[in-house]
Amino acid sequence: MLRARFAPELESLRDGVLAGADLRPDDVVLDVGCGTGLVGFGALQRLGPDGRVIFSDVSPELLDECRRTADGDERCSFVRAAAEDLTGVADASVDVVSTRSVLMYSDRKAAAFAEFFRVLRPGGRVSLFEPINRFAARKGPGDLFGLGRTPVDDLLTRVHDAFRRTTQEAERLIVDFDERDLLDWAVAAGFEAVRLEYRAQVDVPAEPIADWAALKQTAPNPLAPTYGEAIAAALTVDERDRLDTYMTARAASGAPTRSTMAVAFLTASRSMN
Known part of the structure; x- marks a missing residue:
């Protein structure tokens, strides 16, 4: 079975996103802003033989790295696209949209939620993680x-x-929203059963x-x-x-x-x- 290794703290974030996705064995998962495949390969290990993962990113270099990691696994496919413009992913074609720390780099965050909604099948789920840098x-x-x-x-x-x-300009993008905006964008895009878990800490001892x-x-x-x-x-x-x-x-x-x-x-x- 394919194994992709990541730092333990990143694996914890991945597990949180995948737990929220409520994966089923034959799901088609779209990992938006896949990077090196943290969430996507984690999903692949949880799916059955009929499940698939679509790796999506704006970077061709990162998509190539995911291809190398996939090593010919036919359950994997790859699409170069931004979160706010998922051209190449058909309407109502996936069961799950997952993202991790992706929206904070977009200047069209509401449009990204609309794209997530567009590509999901009826009953499909979105599960995402974002740091609230503000x-x-x-x-x-x-x-x-x-x-x-x-x-x-x-x-x-x-x-x-x-x-x-x-x-x-980069800092503007990563601090121009908070958890309330995430809720508002999800509702405005048409999603239901919207849930948000928020965690904050101030001056806590760290590594x-x-x-x-x-x-x-x-x-x-x-x-x-x-x-x-x-x-x-x-x-x-x-x-x-x-x-x-x-x-x-x-x-x-x-x-x-x-x-x-x-x-x-x-x-x-x-x-x-």
Whole structure:
């Protein structure tokens, strides 16, 4: 059986989305914004021999990666499409639409819900997960790594400002909605039995930074530069050295970080009529 491995925290999000989808053995699942296949391959493992997964993404490179993982599994098909324009997926042709952290990158989120409704058969279900970034932006602005007060706050503030300058439009998209909007868009699209599970936390102890050098190679979202790129743009060489010295020691100490965040799981169905 095909196995695709992902980080445990991502697997937890996947399991939440798939639990909400109420999968049946012969379902056709459309995984919108599939990325590397976190949700889609998880669904495939839960379906029977007659079930199918359609992997959909705007990135041909990610679709190619999913093809390689599928390794010829005939239950898999692939469509290049955006969430708000699922051209290539026929009306009333799928049983489940799933997404994870996809709508936050769309500037036509309501249109995406209308597309989800269009492609679902009567009785079909949508199950999605979205971080509610507006919450974190208001409750914990500017704290890049959840460190609280530090001796390098002056440097971290400038790195944060560098992100704001280079990703203003991307940030607008990911903070321009909250859980109430998700509910409104689902209802407006025609869905019924709309349910939303909302989780929020402020300043909760979280995992320590394990590897500062590795963290610098990552980005807070796919539309942003890496932390290392933002640091290089914002700081002088001496300032970078001071930040590296502090952050390396912080990682070695195992001191916990703090997490301020909110997330939403939404499920809904299309009427049988």
